[in-house]
Amino acid sequence: MLTERQLYILKAIVDDYITNAEPVGSRTISKRQDINFSPATIRNEMSDLEEMGFLEKPHSSAGRIPSQKGYRYYVDHLLSPTQLSSRDVTDIRSQLAEKFQESEQVIQQSAKILSQLTSYTSIVLGPEVFESKLQQIQLIPISTTQAVIIIVTDSGHVENQTVYFPENVSGSDVEKVVNILNERLRGVPIYQLQQKLSQEIASVFKKYVSKYETMLTALREVFRDHQQEKVYYGGKTNILSQPEFNDVERVRNILNIFEEDALVSRLIRSEDQGLTIRIGEENDFKPFEDLSLVTATYTLDGKYVGTIGLLGPTRMEYPRVISLMEYFSRDMSELLNRRNKN
Amino acid sequence: MLTERQLYILKAIVDDYITNAEPVGSRTISKRQDINFSPATIRNEMSDLEEMGFLEKPHSSAGRIPSQKGYRYYVDHLLSPTQLSSRDVTDIRSQLAEKFQESEQVIQQSAKILSQLTSYTSIVLGPEVFESKLQQIQLIPISTTQAVIIIVTDSGHVENQTVYFPENVSGSDVEKVVNILNERLRGVPIYQLQQKLSQEIASVFKKYVSKYETMLTALREVFRDHQQEKVYYGGKTNILSQPEFNDVERVRNILNIFEEDALVSRLIRSEDQGLTIRIGEENDFKPFEDLSLVTATYTLDGKYVGTIGLLGPTRMEYPRVISLMEYFSRDMSELLNRRNKN
DNA sequence: TGTTAGCACTCTTATTCGCCGAGTGCTAAA
DNA sequence: TTTAGCACTCGGCGAATAAGAGTGCTAACA
Structure with missing residues (x-):
């Protein structure tokens, strides 16, 4: 019309x-x-x-x-779909070089580049621990009552936590526990660990391990604590350079949100494969009502593992941002996959 | 006079x-x-x-x-030395309850409370990885060419990194490496690991391990990367609520500094046992020239392990801040020590 | 000799006023 | 349908002005 x-x-x-x-x-x-x-x-x-x-x-x-x-x-x-300028491409290529070993570094660096290139704030979620599976559990004693429990996932992610147990737990019991856990839990998705622990492992413990209750509660806690995913930021303060944000109070409100990873994670997360653009009130979140959020997902073996987001004023450079996000979405998936393969 | x-x-x-x-x-x-x-x-x-x-x-x-x-x-x-108000004390006590297992949590929570109580920004360094000693090294294979190397220190701190090696490294070689490392390096301070690796371990590897060079470079990298200490913040944006900071540009500059952990660490670090107060230009750092920084150290077994700092305007509530810092310095040391003992 | 009342002076901040310029909306003509 | 023309609106800006807070100095006082 x-x-x-x-x-x-x-x-x-x-x-x-x-x-x-x-x-x-x-x-x-x-x-x-x-x-x-x-x-x-x-x-x-x-x-x-x-x-x-x-x-x-x-x-x-x-x-x-x-x-x-x-x-x-x-x-x-x-929107006329624009090509990424070759300058951008070389910029990205050079900064996202092969030197990064850790997938965490790849993500962090991606967030940084994205924010530098746009002068908006980038937010990257994941990689999704949730979906990954347990590879191995280690228990390394530090003192007579203290040990570090280490959980390694099949994607190479490591979580650790110190546990405390009473003086009278024997070394052989600890060994038994580790063996049982590794036997029974290898390959189990992280999010199922807690459940499995209560349903299956508890009874096995009961049979073989004396003083198993302490162990159980400690483990339960460890499994509970390590289910949330990480949030990475790039250019947290970039948003301050936008002319619409020269009110310190507004800025403070937005910056405070960035300190609440759980909240941000909820806001950014998007199940949709592909690109999502939420403009102003479409974010359904008061402090973002004059901000726009562009998100895209990245994958591992075709499965969703995380989201990349870019937060800027509603007056956002959409064409550029869109091509950038598409590029990163593809490139990160590729980098992570390659890393996981060879 | x-x-x-x-x-x-x-x-x-x-x-x-x-x-x-x-x-x-x-x-x-x-x-x-x-x-x-x-x-x-x-x-x-x-x-x-x-x-x-x-x-x-x-x-x-x-x-x-x-x-x-x-x-x-x-x-x-x-300065008239003031007593901490009993309200403050109960506040702290209730929020820093015993429930915290991880020393990391104790530190994070302390930073948070400190910032809430003062509406300044708190910065906590440590606990000092630097001084702590290697407890154990683990190498957990993820795929045929990938493993996670995990370093556990005697203070229960865990560092990890993924390493990649060529297809043709045999499992027994990996095992040998781990054994050698644990034998030779247990008890060695983290900061000496790299040196020891080059000086002693290299020759041992040469003798027993085929394809040792790849291993060596991977390990070298791991040891190099994990020497810096962590920086925790509380109330990053608190400083914005001070009336002297309603210029967005200034705020941006300061906030950007907080993103550079290495820089902040250098600024905050203070070898002096006890309380240090640096006012304005005494910080010797341009962006802090109208800020004051109060730092105190906390200890483990009487040894320095970290620093707590509070950053506010030069117009800082010194009496209150001082008693708070003294309290936290003592309390954190105590909490961490107790944690380490029982 | 230390203290204080008084007063002129300084400087900032808030307010008002008038003006300029950018931009609109409407009307009438091409 | 398009456009030239014009009156009108409104924010922004600078100058002028007034108000207020505070100082520094002088002279008088105890």
Whole structure:
């Protein structure tokens, strides 16, 4: 229902506002050389677009800015899919070189590059511990009453925790426990550990191990604690450099959210394979109501393992961000997979 | 060389400025009921104090604010040692309850409480991996070319890293490596691992292990990477709520520093046992030139293991902060020691 | 001689006013 | 349908002004 010209004007306004962060007037548009209409004509169209809800005015004598609906339309219909500039590609390539051994490093570095390239804040979830399986459990004694329990997953992830037990637990008991655990739990997904422990292992313990209760409670705790996934950030303060955030109080609120990993994880997580764009209130979260969040997933063996996200003002450089996210989504999956294979 | 009255006035001004963050005028001081001098007299004294460098004027018709030298004098001579309020003590006690198993949790929680109680930013270093000794090394294979190497220290700290080696390394070689490492390196301080590896172990490897070079480089890397200590923060954004920080650019600079753990670690670290107060430029670090940093150390078996720090405006509530820091320094040492003993 | 009242002076902050410029909306003409 | 023209709106900015807080100095006082 939008005419060709209206589409053009809407796109022009969004593009302009994205780069300049200032309300766009009719004259600015009409001065473009690929359009041949007078400011007056543009004004009429703008007025119509506003009536339809795509634009709004900060005040009566300023130019127009895109409304949330305007951004949404822009993202859905107006976006010309851009190629990543070769400069970006070489930048990424050089910074995400092969030197990274740990998948954790790959992720951290990706977050960093993403934020540097965009001057938004990047947030990366995972890799999903949840889905990975137990490879081995080790119990390493530190003193007579203390040991470190170490859980290694098949994806090479390591979790550890110190456990305490009473003086009178014998070394052979500890050994038995470790053996039982490794025998029974290898290959079990991390999220099932707790359950298995209560249902199967408990009774086995009872049979072979004296003083098994202490062990059991300690283990239960360890398994419970290590189910949440990690959150990595890049450029936490980048968002402060956006002109719309020169109010310290607002900034503080947003920055505080970043300290709550569990909350952020919930906000970012997206089950959808592929790219998701949430604009302003679409985030359904008050402090993000003038922020946009673009997320994509990355995979291991085709399975979801984590999410990458980019948080910026609603006035976000969508075309660039989208191609970047697509690139990273692919590249991280690839890097992690290669790492896991050879 | 300062008269009784000058001391009183200096203290009054610092106290007032600390709580109100606004230049203090002569009238404000004279209105205190425990002083019986007219504003004019106070003015004369203030003028003298300014000449001596303890006070300064933001501009000619504002009140006075303490200079850096003024704060220093206040901290060194004027501070009445205050008792921690019983409310604070119960607050701390309840939040730092016994439930914490991991020393990491104790530290994190301490950082959090400290920041909540003061609305400054707390920074905690350690516990010092550097000084601790190797307890055990484990190598857990993940795939044919991948293993996780796990280093456990005598303080129960765990470091891990994934290593990759060529297909043709035999299982028995790996086993040999682990055995040699555990035999030769147990009890060696972490910071000496790299050196020992090159000097002693290399030749042993050469003798017994085929394909030892790959192993060696992998290990070298692992040892190198795990020497730095961890930095924990509490209330990163607290500093934003101080009235002197409503400039987004300044805030950004400071927050960015917090992202550089190595830098922060260097700034905070203090070899001095006991309490250290660095005011403004005493930090010798441009971005901190109007911040104060109070640090204290905590110990394990009487040995230094880490530092706790509190970062706030120079206009800091020194009396309260000092007693809090003393309390935490003692309490954390105690908690950690108890944890290590029983 | 130390203290204080008084007063002129300084400087900041808040407020008001007027003006400029960017931009709109409407009307009428092409 | 498009556009030129014009009146109108509104925010932003600088100058002018007033208010207020505080100082420094002088002279008088105990």
